[in-house]
Amino acid sequence: MKYLFVLLLAGVTAGAQVKKEQLNLMPWPQNVVINEGNFALNKNFRVNITGNPNPRIFGGVTRFLRRLDGRTGIFFEQGFITKLNEFPEATLQINCTKSGKIGLYEDESYHLDIKSNKITINASSDLGALHGLETLLQMLQNNSNSFYFPVSQISDFPRFTWRGLMIDASRHFQPVDVIKRNIDALAAMKMNVFHWHLVDDQGWRIEMKKHPRLIELASDGMYYTQEEIKNIVKYADQRGILIVPEIDVPGHGSAILTAYPEIGSKVITVTGGTSEKNIQGTAIATYGVERNAGIFSPTLDPSNPKTYQILSEIFDEVCPLFPGAYFHIGGDENEGKDWDANPKIQEFKKKHKLNTNHELQTYFTMQLAPMLKKHGKQLMGWEEILTKDLSKEAIVHSWRGPNEGVVAGQSLVNAVKKGYKTVLSNGFYIDLMYPVASHYLNDPMPKDATLTAEEKARILGGEATMWTELATPETIDSRVWPRTAAIAERLWSAEDVTDVANMRKRLETVSFRLEELGLTHIRNKAVILRNISNNQNFKSLNEFTNVCEPLKGYTRNKGGTEYQMYSPFTLFADACGPDAKDSLAFNDAVNEYLKSKTPENKVKVAAFFTKWIAVNKGLIELGSNAPLVQPILPLSKKLSDASQELLLVLDNKSTLKKEDLKALIEQCNTKDHADVELSVYESLKKLL
């Protein structure tokens, strides 16, 4: 009798007891309690919604069901959910007190309670309930033949109210489907702001009905129609995401000035005429859409009334497309070269007692504030907008750091101390190919600054920025994800959730699951490798991506002119990513071996060398019918050469002089090949 009872219980619990450490939740919730038992999933699983939620919850729950369907292959009977309280007996009950408002400071908390026969999500609004559904999806467990949720209670809320991702749609245009799938991923990671960088030197991307020249002359035909924008705004709203549009002025002006050169700042001195009659004067410069990467001088003329007239008309058309309360006007990297060289602008400065270009820019910015306020928008700009006369209503977007010659996050502290709200992006520049840990440990709340509670409250949160000089629609997902998930955790979870190894472990599952939203960060790698290998077996090529990382920071695309904005980026570096897969494992193996030179530890290190020698051979073979493999061969040869010698070193059979061995390894410290670097170089050095 007892035996039967145990068997029955086993049937009910459906799987081994799950431990908290096994969960792959991200961002990690504020409070997780696991109890004994499981909720077993089957075809009759149903959802019921009660309370007063915004109707966005219906689509949210329908998508939740389809994702759970896709993962489990159960294919629930419940199809589309369109009504409140349709199935009072449903096993998943969602209750929301009120309708969630898209924007900052909204209560996004939720309580998820999984019992063995019933699951409940209680949230103050549908926004919290959507977060709860994402957590529930992440709670899914399985044994060999069934899926279940562990009995548990989770209480959760975000640490920061601004958890954003910026995508630059100007440099490489990113079509609607790229934006949509990334919005889905933001929602899955409980992020709530999508900052849409729509205008830069390299293109104007918004359909303009009253100023069609912007599209006709400055978009290369690649732009979002106003209907597409409205559609994306609605799509984001349904997923709890606020969209903050950006039109970057007065610098980064090449595209705008291609359409309207008359509001540019550059003056050209014209000399001409005949030998009898000299003509001298100034003329308006003409501009072209920029094809390279870099900081360029085309800048709007802040002394010209027509500048404000056009901008005002632009805002009148663009603002109504975005119901959110914030509008980003850029304001960064205006070097003022054209201002300095323009006598009319110099005169204007004097007349308005503006001592510096910085003050002139603030003057300019402050003209825009009422144009936006008219549409109910608060102005936001990159940190350069911050000067003494800036309205306290503006939000300062902190981005500069050591690369720009300033202390990281300095502007953030300055801003809050001066009474401005601020968002941190320095340290979250995901386009620069830095390792995930660097972003993960970058906290918007400065550790050493002494800030009052009021000042701290002005730190709204942070935002990952994805600039697209080097990213196409095919590669952008792999530049954004999975690292942005770690940033999401930094911005949502408690301050002390900082265990990098634990984050990395969870990130692997999170990354895999993001694919179900249509993201291409994993699948498109094979597409690039297939092309490089000319449709041959690309096993060696793939192995080599496990020790190669794209050049970091601003070291790829030298001078900004090696590649153009229309370059498709189908190279080896574009298949590689930061945090190359074998680096950590190899580093661990080396450390273990150096700690204790046992045969087992030696074998583990040697296995890498053997693999890399084979990879080099495989690549040479592949290259015989694949020109795109050629640029990689010198690098794989260097790693193979070092590996061969280090195998001898491990066996004490190397006859090389120490300096020659050092030179051999030093060859692996190079940025000369295929826009990548060997991620194992530092670990190799340890074996010297």
Next chain:
Amino acid sequence: MKYLFVLLLAGVTAGAQVKKEQLNLMPWPQNVVINEGNFALNKNFRVNITGNPNPRIFGGVTRFLRRLDGRTGIFFEQGFITKLNEFPEATLQINCTKSGKIGLYEDESYHLDIKSNKITINASSDLGALHGLETLLQMLQNNSNSFYFPVSQISDFPRFTWRGLMIDASRHFQPVDVIKRNIDALAAMKMNVFHWHLVDDQGWRIEMKKHPRLIELASDGMYYTQEEIKNIVKYADQRGILIVPEIDVPGHGSAILTAYPEIGSKVITVTGGTSEKNIQGTAIATYGVERNAGIFSPTLDPSNPKTYQILSEIFDEVCPLFPGAYFHIGGDENEGKDWDANPKIQEFKKKHKLNTNHELQTYFTMQLAPMLKKHGKQLMGWEEILTKDLSKEAIVHSWRGPNEGVVAGQSLVNAVKKGYKTVLSNGFYIDLMYPVASHYLNDPMPKDATLTAEEKARILGGEATMWTELATPETIDSRVWPRTAAIAERLWSAEDVTDVANMRKRLETVSFRLEELGLTHIRNKAVILRNISNNQNFKSLNEFTNVCEPLKGYTRNKGGTEYQMYSPFTLFADACGPDAKDSLAFNDAVNEYLKSKTPENKVKVAAFFTKWIAVNKGLIELGSNAPLVQPILPLSKKLSDASQELLLVLDNKSTLKKEDLKALIEQCNTKDHADVELSVYESLKKLL
């Protein structure tokens, strides 16, 4: 001196001499001549356009450059092409006599002339030039370190004027990006018609401003906005593709009748009242969007004037979205059940002397013709529209065959003999998972029918039909491609281009290259396998897809109710495709072995068995942490069991009785597991 000369020549020719048989052209051109020498590709490659082409050529050439860029990694300097005769010295010269018109009977011919220092494409219109560019892309060759085109002359034109693909966007809605990438693929395969099946029992997919109920009640929120439709029409036009929209009436009416039950044919007898007063009468039935697959009875009422009023208003709104000259009104699979049961409709038939439901349907169809003609559209319909009173202007779409109890293509012959133009889809039902060869050898021009030249001319061509009961946006590409490329060749190339082995060889490269257009037919397989394997190594699972094919014909989704239209289809069968990779190779190995039982031939057969035994072990291991692997295990066990025994048979060590061995192999002849069948069963049987 002679030695130096030879070296120089080698430098110029850039690669070994290419033979015609090595080219992977598809559809195979009408005339190909290869000469000695090569055109070497480098960064200075430029294109120039002359003549009087439609501006669509500019985008076409820009896309051509980017695709060539992507393949070669050369990243040409030339960016966007926007003007005629911009670079008279360019190495690729394109000349078009006139602007191409989107539609049938347009001259699509081109001449491609590759010399060692210059390439020329001459075409009567930009449509031919676009085809020429696709051929040029397919001509790309490489050696180990460079890319080149072989010196050659190609003259080419299509055999049929209608080379189409239909996508059903009703059953599983297919978003804009799915449609766009498939249009790109059509253009790459020199196809010219996209037939858009927009309405069926399972959903209405067109935004309607005057009849918003259709969207509100019958789309589940999944539809194309009118702007999206216009945008897709423009996208198709730029690629030389005609769009033929379809609104399927009077059958397949569940979605329309969900919005407008009052024009439905079903009558319900109502009885009620009290014991003192009986009420009896008829009432209008209500309808719901259909969730299952099959043929359903909801049918529009042809006797109701309101039916024609609503349809007329619908056409008034939909026709202007599509500039093409053809409109498909469906007309298929109307069983007339609700007509028979409706006394009012029976009366109407008598009054109008319509003896059969077929005649009644023709009456209905003929009411629609003027509604369409008003907008300059010719009516097209599935073959059931063909009866004696049908206007000769209508185009008959031939689709039925043995599965529907008629001779394949019979309606096509009937139609042309009766004076109708016709398009063949029977034999091109790519959703049914039949092997590529069956479609490839299906010629729209009947072999045994005696047709006059005039009758033959009425056979416009053919159309692959992709019904989506079992295909989602994630899987549809793998159902359409690469097999539709073989259909493209049937419709474009000469009648005698029928070598299946040669087609298969070329198809492999064509399939790989289609990926550069964003198609997901290769990459998404890994996504499904990753999900099934729960993010574990899926090598065994992938190997198993090489011997498994989805159930063919209408045998998957029994009764149409096993899966619903909202089922996500993330199962093993959805990762498999027709023409499983190992089947042919295994069959060849078996045939060779049976012809000559040499040790070498034995080893080749045995290698497959050894692999399949290992695959089964791998799958069992995988299944210990992946519930979705479980349904596959019985099948892999059957193949493994048979393999183990057949290994013994090969070595004459089997002790099994003949009938037991037969039974073991017969176990592999099953449709009971995971919606797939073993593609190697027939070859296994040969070893008995």
